[in-house]
Amino acid sequence: xxxxxxxxxxxxxxxxxxxxxxxxxxxxxxxxxxxxxxxxxxxxxxxxxxxxxxxxxxxxxxxxxxxxxxxxxxxxxxxxxxxxxxxxxxxxxxxxxxxxxxxxxxxxxxxxxxxxxxxxxxxxxxxxxxxxxxxxxxxxxxxxxxxxxxxxxxxxxxxxxxxxxxxxxxxxxxxxxxxxxxxxxxxxxxxxxxxxxxxxxxxxxxxxxxxxxxxxxxxxxxxxxxxxxxxxxxxxxxxxxxxxxxxxxxxxxxxxxxxxxxxxxxxxxxxxxxxxxxxxxx
Numbered sequence: 566x567x568x569x570x571x572x573x574x575x576x577x578x579x580x581x582x583x584x585x586x587x588x589x590x591x592x593x594x595x596x597x598x599x600x601x602x603x604x605x606x607x608x609x610x611x612x613x614x615x616x617x618x619x620x621x622x623x624x625x626x627x628x629x630x631x632x633x634x635x636x637x638x639x640x641x642x643x644x645x646x647x648x649x650x651x652x653x654x655x656x657x658x659x660x661x662x663x664x665x666x667x668x669x670x671x672x673x674x675x676x677x678x679x680x681x682x683x684x685x686x687x688x689x690x691x692x693x694x695x696x697x698x699x700x701x702x703x704x705x706x707x708x709x710x711x712x713x714x715x716x717x718x719x720x721x722x723x724x725x726x727x728x729x730x731x732x733x734x735x736x737x738x739x740x741x742x743x744x745x746x747x748x749x750x751x752x753x754x755x756x757x758x759x760x761x762x763x764x765x766x767x768x769x770x771x772x773x774x775x776x777x778x779x780x781x782x783x784x785x786x787x788x789x790x791x792x793x794x795x796x797x798x799x800x801x802x803x804x805x806x807x808x809x810x811x812x813x814x815x816x817x818x819x820x821x822x823x824x825x826x827x828x829x830x831x832x833x834x835x836x837x838x839x840x841x842x843x844x845x846x847x
Contacts, residue, residue: 574624585782595756599769602779603831616647642670646724654703661699667721689721708735726758794818
């Protein structure tokens with residue numbers, strides 16, 4: 566059994582309609598999984614449930630063979646880390662203090678800050694090129710700088726499983742490639758299981774081993790990118806005609822859009838949660 570999986574889960578916010586219904590998904594261990602799909606298809610909601618932030622209305626999420634809600638909170642945080650969409654930090658908190666919060670799950674009652682905590686923070690700052698920002702308040706940074714700092718906090722947590730919801734948001738092209746290359750390197754070198762929600766289908770095809778395509782709260786297709794990224798599936802999921810080429814650098818599928826079909830485009834008018842819930846429904 567994979568370390569992390571969802572069995573027949575139905576997900577919703579409060580008494581609202583189901584965002585995801587009856588979904589089963591196994592996350593391949595020590596691989597990079599990318600979840601793609603149009604807005605409001607349930608990507609972020611699924612990630613919240615798999616990180617224990619959202620309790621399923623039905624079914625269950627299993628971590629290491631046990632219902633995830635049966636694990637103590639701190640134990641879950643040592644095994645699994647989540648970087649949500651648009652996280653916020655307390656006013657005035659410095660970059661160094663935020664990144665250090667990633668070490669909280671590893672603290673013990675009578676043994677607080679240790680050398681390995683210091684090393685983890687320094688490594689995370691170095692890997693994300695945020696050393697020079699360490700003494701600045703997080704709320705004074707640009708959107709791209711903040712995103713890199715939050716990624717640094719997730720890295721400092723040093724969990725074997727990392728869930729990241731649109732981690733390249735606000736990043737320019739160079740930093741976007743740096744982050745995706747870094748996550749790929751963490752997987753290749755340290756065998757971390759990485760799960761990403763990405764909007765860019767070509768980025769997902771390039772960086773993932775396992776690709777999951779969602780629409781309207783269900784899995785349309787999953788598997789290796791060259792099996793999922795086909796003209797038929799792209800039209801079903803995104804409502805566009807496309808031509809699929811081989812990426813000249815990686816050989817992975819490269820989607821060239823041709824035209825949008827309004828009859829198959831995702832329906833953005835269906836009822837959705839509001840406010841923070843709409844963001845989480847992703």
